[in-house]
Amino acid sequence: MDILAQPIEVDSAAKPGFARPQLDLELRNIRKRYGDFIAVDGVSLKVRKGQFVCLLGPSGCGKTTTLRCVAGLEEPDEGDILIGGKEATRDPPWQRDIAMMFQDFALFPHMTVAKNVAFGLEMLKRPKAEITARVDQVLKSFEIAALANRKPGSLSGGQRQRVALARAMITEPRLLLLDEPIGALDYSLRETVMLELKLLQKRSGISFIWVTHDQNEAFSLGDLVVVMNHARIEQMGTPEEILQRPATAFVAGFVQGNNVFHGRAAGTSDGLLAVDTALGRFHVSSSGSAPAAGTAVSFSVRAEKMTDLVGDEHGNRVSARCSAIEFFGSVRRHLFERSDGEVLKYDQFGAQAARIELGQLVTIGWRADDTVLHGMAG
Amino acid sequence: MSTIRVRSSASYWLALPATVWMLVVVVVPIVLLAWVSLWGGRSLSPTSPLTFDNYAKFFANKTYIDLALSTIGHVLLLMGLTGLLGYCIAYFLVMKVRSPIWRLVLFLAFVVPFWTSTLIRAIAWVPFLGVNGVINRILLALGATHAPIEAFLYSRTGITMAQVSLYTMMAAGPVVYMLNAIAPQLREAAMTLKAPPFVVFRRIVLPLTLPGIVIGQVLVFLNVMSDFATVATVGGNKHALLSNLVLLFYEGSQIRAASVVAVLLMLCMLVGVVAAMRVVDIRRLGTDR
Numbered sequence: 001m002d003i004l005a006q007p008i009e010v011d012s013a014a015k016p017g018f019a020r021p022q023l024d025l026e027l028r029n030i031r032k033r034y035g036d037f038i039a040v041d042g043v044s045l046k047v048r049k050g051q052f053v054c055l056l057g058p059s060g061c062g063k064t065t066t067l068r069c070v071a072g073l074e075e076p077d078e079g080d081i082l083i084g085g086k087e088a089t090r091d092p093p094w095q096r097d098i099a100m101m102f103q104d105f106a107l108f109p110h111m112t113v114a115k116n117v118a119f120g121l122e123m124l125k126r127p128k129a130e131i132t133a134r135v136d137q138v139l140k141s142f143e144i145a146a147l148a149n150r151k152p153g154s155l156s157g158g159q160r161q162r163v164a165l166a167r168a169m170i171t172e173p174r175l176l177l178l179d180e181p182i183g184a185l186d187y188s189l190r191e192t193v194m195l196e197l198k199l200l201q202k203r204s205g206i207s208f209i210w211v212t213h214d215q216n217e218a219f220s221l222g223d224l225v226v227v228m229n230h231a232r233i234e235q236m237g238t239p240e241e242i243l244q245r246p247a248t249a250f251v252a253g254f255v256q257g258n259n260v261f262h263g264r265a266a267g268t269s270d271g272l273l274a275v276d277t278a279l280g281r282f283h284v285s286s287s288g289s290a291p292a293a294g295t296a297v298s299f300s301v302r303a304e305k306m307t308d309l310v311g312d313e314h315g316n317r318v319s320a321r322c323s324a325i326e327f328f329g330s331v332r333r334h335l336f337e338r339s340d341g342e343v344l345k346y347d348q349f350g351a352q353a354a355r356i357e358l359g360q361l362v363t364i365g366w367r368a369d370d371t372v373l374h375g376m377a378g
Numbered sequence: 379m380s381t382i383r384v385r386s387s388a389s390y391w392l393a394l395p396a397t398v399w400m401l402v403v404v405v406v407p408i409v410l411l412a413w414v415s416l417w418g419g420r421s422l423s424p425t426s427p428l429t430f431d432n433y434a435k436f437f438a439n440k441t442y443i444d445l446a447l448s449t450i451g452h453v454l455l456l457m458g459l460t461g462l463l464g465y466c467i468a469y470f471l472v473m474k475v476r477s478p479i480w481r482l483v484l485f486l487a488f489v490v491p492f493w494t495s496t497l498i499r500a501i502a503w504v505p506f507l508g509v510n511g512v513i514n515r516i517l518l519a520l521g522a523t524h525a526p527i528e529a530f531l532y533s534r535t536g537i538t539m540a541q542v543s544l545y546t547m548m549a550a551g552p553v554v555y556m557l558n559a560i561a562p563q564l565r566e567a568a569m570t571l572k573a574p575p576f577v578v579f580r581r582i583v584l585p586l587t588l589p590g591i592v593i594g595q596v597l598v599f600l601n602v603m604s605d606f607a608t609v610a611t612v613g614g615n616k617h618a619l620l621s622n623l624v625l626l627f628y629e630g631s632q633i634r635a636a637s638v639v640a641v642l643l644m645l646c647m648l649v650g651v652v653a654a655m656r657v658v659d660i661r662r663l664g665t666d667r
Contacts, residue, residue, distance in 0.1 A: 073566050093569040100570040106563035110585045119581075123572035167571070177570075 030079035054222035105164035107152035252300035303345035314365030415637035464549030532614035549594035556590030
């Protein structure tokens with residue numbers, strides 16, 4: 001795709017009334033409730049110019065409601081929304097500098113592809129000739145020129161996705177809001193589309209806010225990943241930060257490949273916090289102020305940081321019986337039954353020879369430095 | 379058990395009862411009607427010579443032509459009134475009433491009257507519109523008029539008022555159906571593409587409900603064209619439309635003239651339906667192609 005090959009005017013400082021041109025979007029303490037149900041609870045977020053932000057979370061966590069508040073399709077009960085530094089909380093959708101892509105694409109069924117794509121420009125009252133030329137150009141760059149006179153009903157999922165994207169991007173909005181934009185596509189198509197969208201986003205300089213429940217999408221696309229749960233932001237950071245240093249037990253459990261342990265703090269020695277859990281005492285590296293003895297804490301260890309070749313440096317050890325082995329090619333995942341009913345995960349590089357058999361009792365160990373104490377970061 | 383394939387003999391056998399029924403109660407009577415309308419000569423018998431004299435007589439009479447024209451005018455007026463009112467009601471029910479319970483209550487309030495026959499509902503207007511009727515009493519009580527308004531009953535106004543109430547839901551029903559079929563995301567997508575509400579209505583909602591409008595208009599058109607009962611009861615003997623002319627000729631034993639008017643009435647309806655089908659192809663509804 002070669003969309004928006006020509007440079008886009010991004011010099012928003014030239015437009016009047018921009019107090020903080022460095023931010024494309026700022027949410028300040030957004031709250032939204034439906035009756036007794038709190039959909040969004042105190043969400044604050046800053047999106048820098050041209051950032052790719054992924055809102056990640058399970059269904060019902062408030063990510064879509066947050067996005068709809070940004071679009072103006074829902075009005076927050078409290079809080080402020082600034083788009084390009086300009087207060088927009090009470091602006092209707094048609095006065096905001098945004099475009100939105102819907103999960104089922106929401107193409108207008110009675111209009112041709114060309115008419116669908118032209119709609120945004122027609123709303124901006126651009127001259128007819130300019131609209132025609134621009135639509136031609138965009139259809140070409142999205143490789144859908146051949147579909148110009150077709151109706152959406154006769155298109156495949158992938159084609160609809162391109163039309164929806166072309167329609168949303170043709171007006172070159174400051175923000176593009178995407179609500180599970182590839183959730184309706186075949187699985188085989190998603191990877192290609194994700195790569196295209198990432199390149200497109202970088203080239204266009206438009207900030208993307210991408211809502212998804214799929215962590216693969218979020219971690220491979222996002223410059224900034226915002227993990228939400230129960231209407232609140234649990235953690236935000238780069239994919240590395242969230243994968244390597246989950247801030248809460250929820251994030252650690254939601255992100256694949258973490259072993260989460262719950263217990264009580266039992267004093268510090270040599271910079272290591274001792275934690276008593278149902279599986280025994282473990283030592284956790286804690287930077288900064290350690291929690292007082294007796295307080296409930298949780299920590300996590302990534303499955304690939306575990307080892308069955310236990311040495312002196314692996315101060316934390318658990319004996320468990322192997323209940324399942326899954327081979328993914330790059331990794332071999334072993335599942336062990338933990339005595340607290342949870343499952344212990346241990347990932348071995350797929351290239352190494354298998355060492356553990358099903359049903360075998362194995363001692364698994366890990367270093368205190370590889371544990372992440374929750375509630376400390378972010 | 380096997381499924382029935384298209385063009386298998388079983389599908390033809392299944393279509394047989396309905397085909398026979400339609401032939402006996404629709405096709406044969408229409409053919410007979412058309413045949414009788416062409417009977418010439420002095421006596422009424424199947425041996426009469428076939429001629430267009432009866433039609434010539436009808437078109438030679440200015441009174442009949444005026445009646446036909448005023449019928450068309452009346453039908454157009456009703457289509458306009460019921461179309462506008464019906465669309466507003468449908469839009470209100472689907473878009474504005476948020477509570478499902480209220481929507482059901484209001485929908486029933488609009489639909490329940492349809493459980494009574496059209497004739498009864500037409501007659502029920504008489505005590506409302508009369509000189510001593512409900513409307514006049516209310517107007518007098520409110521001091522809006524000093525003398526009862528006679529123009530309501532036995533007048534065009536009265537007929538129009540009654541027919542609007544009888545047929546508005548016919549115009550609204552198909553629109554309700556089409557409005558319900560519009561996904562809310564379509565309107566939201568238009569709004570995020572900078573379309574203010576009225577433009578969303580004009581560019582998205584209206585075109586997508588057009589089939590419903592046309593179907594509603596066809597229903598109103600056909601019903602008003604053939605509605606002699608309301609005209610007879612609310613209009614008294616002072617007013618007539620083409621359909622009343624059929625009754626008039628029939629009661630006067632002028633079977634050939636009655637047939638002529640009936641055939642012309644059917645032709646008008648046919649033209650109307652064909653015109654509507656050119657705007658909206660009902661067979662392709664719901665395929666969104």
